[in-house]
Amino acid sequence: MRDQLFGGRYQLVRELGKGGMGEVWEARDETLGRSVAVKVISLLAGGGSHGDQARARFLREARITARLQHPNVVTIHDLGEASTEGDRVPFLVMELIRGEGLDARLRRGAVTLRDAARWGAQISDALADAHDAGITHRDIKPSNIFIAPSGIVKVLDFGIARAADPDATADPLTQTGFIVGTPSYMAPEQARGLPEPASDLYALGCLLFEMITGQLPFQAADTVGYLAAHLTQDPPTPSAVRPGIPAAWDDLVLTLLHKAPHQRYPNAAALSRALRQLVHTPESPAGAATLPATKADIPVAPEPGEYLLATSIGAEGTVRLWDPATGRPVSQPLTGHTGTVFRMAFSPDGRFLATGSMDTTVRLWETATGQLVGEPLTGHTDTVEDVAFSPDGRLLATGSLDSTVRLWDPATGQPVGDPLTGHAGHVLRVAFSPDGRLLATGSRDWTVRLWDPATGHPVGSPLVGHTNNVWANVFSSDGALLITHDEDNTVLLWDPAAGQPVGQPWTGPINGAMGVVSSPDSLSLVVSITGGEDSTVRLWDPTTRQPFGQPLHTHTSAPLYLALSPRISHRTR
Structure with missing residues (x-):
């Protein structure tokens, strides 16, 4: 089939893989000039009732998977049929993902606990979105998980998923009692022909066991042996397999x-939160970390003293520190700037706060005392619109209305390298990725750019999609998402590896504003600010769209600017 043109626009380039249901090819979209993946029914499926069922299963995959719009689910672009060797063959056009399957990665042995937590959390996020849409995957296993070079996880092949609605359950291919899945990862209830969303969590438990130990929780010689083990045997503890x-x-x-x-776990969202708390768990003897209890799904709620929120109001040039758990200020105002402070950033350890001002300077403060540290950083020739610390605290990035980005050594107050230039408008926002390998900048030229802070060179092409000035850009905790906000009060989510938007925009309240804020340990929150004479600030978890902490009543109608500290005290639930 090489070089065949599907749908009048997709030219097959090379075969990428083959499975029980279909073949996957890299193809060239001649209309949009981009590479895509095309999945077709395997020509080995044949005709007759077997071929008809394979065809029906493939078409159902397209309909179900296309309903899912999530950064950790492979994106469906198109669906059609093509004539191949006298047969009408349906095909599915998907995003082309570079990287490797988790099955290939696991053949090299166990992964680090950090990677297992990061990847597991992303798989959980994908499942949470699918379960909310009434879809159970039913075949979570290594070959259905793809890891991009950036660390972004994509869950593949919802082709055997069970849509939990009356129309779907009426499909003979998905009726209760029809066992579909992979025996070595199959939940007991699924082995009995009664899959449910919790079955996906069980399969993910098997997968996580394999990721951190290098082997499955149960060993068997055949399908019957695996099913019997899942139904009757107790699994060993991972630490018994890998001390x-x-x-x-x-x-x-x-x-x-x-x-x-x-x-x-009560649902995939709760599992995702638990895994993200384990991202930084060291590989150390048992008992070194604690795990949140498996309570019902509840919004993330900070405890008193756990975070600090910095605010700057209007043209005062004054900064205040707040406790978002109580909604109360915790110190006297920080004063010293002679112009409006537009943006602030906490250092990764929370000990320092950097502020950028209309007076063209950057200042550093001790958060415990509110005292100024050293001399102001000077070099920009116009308003400093944003500041950001690198994850290791060794760099400070600043963006300015002089259309440049500067890097600084915060310990010495000296510039690092030459200014980064390339934006055609004022640089309004700067943000480091969680691993420090990328710096994202947003501008009045309506674009977002990615840079390598080690070299100062741009990475890829500008991200184009906003229709107004880009006022905010932050990365998600795993680096899989870049969240940006523009002057039209719209929040967009991006895949920084692919340079493409994901999901639907998030728009702000009618009487107020929308924005995003991130802590140095990469807790990203969406901010809604109710307008009027007594503005109320509300923080939201962008994954669950649930409130975070209590509202802040600022008692002002002036413009408000925010910064969030890293977690100061460890919370256990």
Whole structure:
């Protein structure tokens, strides 16, 4: 089929893989001039009832998967049929993902606990979105997980998913009792022909066990052996297989591998939060970390003293520090700038706050005392619109109305390298990725640019999609998303590796404003500000769209600017 043109626009280039249902090809979209992946029914499916079922299953995959719009689910671009060797063959056009399957990665052995937590959280996010849409995947396994070079995870092949609605369950291909899945990852209830969303969590538990130990929780010689083990045997603790795994990981995995679905995590969103708390868990002896209890799904709620929020109001040039858990200020105002402070950033350890001002300077403050540290940083020739610390705290990036970005050593107050130039308008926002390898900048030229802070060189092409000035850009905690906000009060989500938008825009309240804010440890929150004489600031978790903490009543109608500290005290639930 090489070089064949599908749908009059997709020219097949090379075969990427083959599975029980279809073949996947890299193709060239001749209309848009981009590379895509095209999945077609395997020509080995044949005709007759077997071929008809394979065709029906393929078409159902297209309809179900196309309903999902999530950065961790492969994006469906198009669906059609083509004539191949006398047959009408349906095909699915998907985004082309560079990287490798998790199955290939696991053939090299166990992964680090950090990678297992990061990747597992992204898989959980994809499942949460699917479950909310009434879709159960039913075949979570390494070959259905793809890892891009950026660390972004994509969940593939919802082709055997069960849509939990009356119309879908009427489909003979998805009726209860029809067992579909991979035996070595199959939940007990799914083995009995009764899959449910919790079955995906069980399969993910098997996958996480394999990721951190290098082997599956159960060993068997055949399908019957695997199904019997899932139904009757207790799994070992991961630390019994691989010494040194913390107790928190044992608890999480064994919770997922409960025989009873209701004893697992209440949903995929709760599992995602638990995994993200384990991202920084060291590979140390058992007992080194704690795990949040498996309570019902609740909004993230900070505790008093856990975070600081910095605000700057209007043209005062004054900064205040708040506790978002109580909504109360915690110090006297920080004064010293002679112009409006537009943006602020906490250092990764929360000890310092950097502020940029209309007076063209950048200042550093001790958060514990509110005292100024050293001399102001000077070099910009116009208003400093934004400041950001690198994740290791060794660099400070600043963006200015002079259309440049500067890098500084915050310990010495000296510039690092030459200014970064390329934007055709004022630079309004700067943000580092969680691993420090990317710097994102937003501008009045309506674009977002990515840079390598080590070299000062641009990475890829500008991200184009906003229709007004880009007022904010922050990365998600795993670096899989870049969240940007423009003057039209719209929040966009981007895949920084692909340079493409994902999902739907998020628009602000009618009587107020929308924005985004991120802490140095990459907790990203959406901010809504109700307008009027007594503005109220509300923080939201962008993943769950649930409130974070209590509202802040600022008692002002003047413009408000925000910064969020890293977590100061460890919370256990």
